[in-house]
Amino acid sequence: MGSVDSAVRQGLVFFAVALCMAAGAFVLAGREAALCCLAVALAAMVYYHAILWLRHRQVQKLALRIDEVLHGSRDVSFVNCRESDIAMLGNELGKMVARLQRTSSDLECQRQSLSEALADVSHQIRTPLTTMALMLPVLEGEADQRARRRSVRQLEDMLERVSWLVTTLLKIAKADAGAIRITKRDTTPAAIAQRAVQPLLAQLDLHDVSLEMDCDEGTVQLDELWTAEALENIVKNCMEHTPAGGRIRLAAENDALTCRFVITDTGCGIAEGERERIFDRFYSDGSKQPSSALTDDAADAGSARAARGVRDDGRPSGFGIGLSLAMSLVSMQEGTIRADNTSEGGARFTITFPKLVV
Template sequence: MGSAATLFRQSALLALAMALVVVAAQVSAGSGAATWCAVSGVVALVFFLAVSWSRHRQIHRLTAEIDEVLHGGRSVGFSSCREGDVAVLTNELGKMVARLARTSELLACEKTALADALADVSHQIRTPLTAVGLMLPGIEAADDPVRRKRAVCELEALLDRIAWLVTTLLKIAKVDAGAMPLSARPVSAAAVARRAVEPLATAMDLHDVALVLDLDEDATFDGDARWTAEAVENIVKNCMEHTPPGGEVRVRVSADALVTSIVVSDTGPGIAPEDLPHVFERFYRGRASDVGEALGAGGLRTSGGFGIGLALAQALVSAQGGTLRASNADAGGARFALSFPKLVV
């Protein structure tokens, strides 16, 4: 209705202008000039009406399609578009609708992922909390000081695990949200490796696992030394915990013209082929149910943990533009390779 009324008003104004032109031509030049003016005006009016009606039909179609999108339709079609300003408008509206549809899909995926993550977090935290609840009555009823002290130490260990879990999850959430303050400055890869393994020296001795450092002192990359060291520490810790006593964990730093690499490998049983695609998934702990089964069967060596240390490592490396890949070494054992490119193409 609005389009038709607008077209009627425009036509009426054009007809009035033509009548005034015809009257002026008749007064000044006679009836012949007035006739030609009238014929030309009618032709112009018909052409104007045809073009205007076509434009109003296209706009009406666009309006209907946009209304369909707003009420659950899929997209704006382009099959009937031709050259002209209306076609340009249609193309831009189509881009907008495609972008909105993509954004809607991403939001739906993120919503599902968030729900799954919350369920996983709830499950992971509930297990040690349940153990804490079961231990407290035993501690209260224990008469033997040695037994009570041992139970308190176990309780402290569980609380430390819960605190570590919560802290790690917060770090992963910050990385996902882009809120993690990561610097990008020249960093010595050898210094990062030393900083990563330093907190694990005592644990290495307790596990009877040797640590071998093969460092290129000249290797550098642009990144954040603190967070890269934490990523490497998580990987080294994972290798240490699942390497048999008497084994070895090796950290090698090297560089070439294209990338700087930090490779962590061990002499453990390696990673089962079916578990390799899932190594960096959060809360994925392989098919083995305990450490002994994992070592014996060669499964993913995250048993006894929460399965988020490697996920955090990958998130920290990826946020700096690097890559982290897991594989099995030719001589046996797991191999984790961090690569930081020197050139971005």
């Protein structure tokens, strides 16, 4: 409305100027010159207001299209604007709408992912809690002391797993929110490796899995805490997929260009089609291959047990978040993780951190 009033005022001023010009022409050159001057002025004024009217229509169309965007329409186009400045405005609005649509799609995908993640977390926590609730009445009525101790150990293991799940999920949430601060300092590969395996020594002994370590000398600039956290999650994953009597090896190679950690196990390895997916959050442990030494029936049985979340040696499979957290922590330090199999068939994880060459 303000633009219309402004155009009217400009038109009145233009008309007053035209009348003054006509009066001057009448005084100086007579009636015909005055009429000619007035006609030219009126024609110019009509043309001017026609341009203003067309521009006003274009602006109204833009306003209507913007209103459609604000009300959720996604089929709005700004490509039909013809005038140069209006066309530029329409072009910029079109870019804005395209970006808003991409942002909206990304938010929808994130909302869907969050919904699925919450469902996965709920399932992962509910399953051991339900099992513990079923075991407690049985434990109360159990007379055999050995059976009672075995049930208590199972309950302790489930509680430990739930605690680890909650702790790891909190770390993942911090990583997603950018709340983890990476502080690189001079350290050694041996110090990082030792810090990584220290919390797992008792579990490795309990599962009858041996650990070998071979780390190069020298220093490297890494965040020791979070690098050790990443290695710990990978070693834990290897432990969960290595049978009793098996072996895990953690080696560190430190040269002028890179610092590389290589973790191998003597488990059943990783299927070729699953080597990228195992780093996806909440990916099922059913991705692990059955050992080539198993018969087809045994392999089918192992796959069925993995689908139920139970490994062939009776241990529950993982939650599918440890490797995802490891990937996030390594990526924060410009590192990479690659998963493949050794020549003997076991899994191998190679973590590489490039060094800055001055």
